[in-house]
Structures are given as C-alpha cells and as structure tokens.
Amino acid sequence: AQTVTQSQPEMSVQEAETVTLSCTYDTSENNYYLFWYKQPPSRQMILVIRQEAYKQQNATENRFSVNFQKAAKSFSLKISDSQLGDTAMYFCAPAGPTSGTYKYIFGTGTRLKVLA
C-alpha cells in the first residue's frame, strides 16, 4: 500500500522568501506520478506541480519546483519568491497505474502561511 508522509504540519515564510515543503512516500510501483496540490481557504484543490517518476529532470512551474529523489522516495516542493496568495494547505500525492492512476493517496498536508 502507498503511504505518504509530510513531516511539517505548519510552516511560515516571509513574503518574497523561499520555502521548501517536504514529502516522502512509499510505493511498490515502478511507473507513477507525483503531484503537489494546494488547498486555499476556499477549500478548492488546485494542482501546483506534477512529476513523472520515470523522468530524472525535476519539474518546474514558474515559482514552484520540486526536488525528486526517486531512490529515497522523496518529493519536496520549493516555492520561490513567496506571495501572500500562496497561503494554503499543501498536499503531496503519488498516483500510479496499479493502485489506480486517479486514486491519489494524500499526505496529511502542510499548512503554509506567507507573512507580509
């Protein structure tokens, strides 16, 4: 079974600074995908970034990038130039073909607060 660990329940960062959220997971899949979703106070889940496990290159999406270490099963999210709108819960989620590609196993989340 897949498990996901987000060891930082809460974090805060000053506006314009950089913050890294950690995530480790366990899976028996070889080919899978990794996602970071954010959930702002509106409660709507929004995709932040996506990584394909077979790709060695770390995914980047504007101010968001990941550090994907497949052997260590680690998938951290780096937010650069933090903005007030980045305040949200952040969830890490692997998904794979055996478990069902759209069956996300979410971590417990990291509550990020960006301070003005």
Added chain:
Amino acid sequence: KAGVTQTPRYLIKTRGQQVTLSCSPISGHRSVSWYQQTPGQGLQFLFEYFSETQRNKGNFPGRFSGRQFSNSRSEMNVSTLELGDSALYLCASSPNEQGGKEAFFGQGTRLTVV
C-alpha cells in the same frame, strides 16, 4: 469551460438518514473520483468511476456507495448517517483513461450530521 460542479454545497442531515451528493465533471472527462476530508483523517479516497464502472474503491464501509451515469455525472450516497460522516466531500474529474494527468477538483459538499 465550466469546472467541476458539486451540489449541494452545504447539507445538514440527522443521524440515521441517508444523503445523495452530486458531481458534474468537466465536459469530456470520463473519470470521476470522490474523496472525504476530515480534520482527523485528512483526505481519504472513496471511489473512482470511469465510463459508468467503478475502477477503484477505498476502505470505507458499504454505507458509502456511488454510481456514474452515461453523461459522466456521478452521485455518491451515504446511508444510515453517523456523526463521523460529517466531512467535506470532494469530487474530482480527469480527462482520460490512461491517467498521469491532473485531477480537477470541485469546491466540495460540506456535510454536517447532527
């Protein structure tokens, strides 16, 4: 393009009753998944439907059921409601069978059981 629509947004039910929640996916999306979010258990997968067939199921009791219609709209039903069923229920739709693409989430239905 309209997003994922969940109705109703808020619901209050009495213990022992049953409830039906609805989810209309993004046009063209054939996969619909349901999640339960509670402060204690976090986000937990309930089930996923693709082309009217349940493809995946989470570890929930049989009181939780769902279905998908030919137009990809999905409903989930909870019978004999318990206080612990109070949660935010999220629906997500995805574009195709092969996966790897993001799931688009609705705004959720907040269910309160009293």
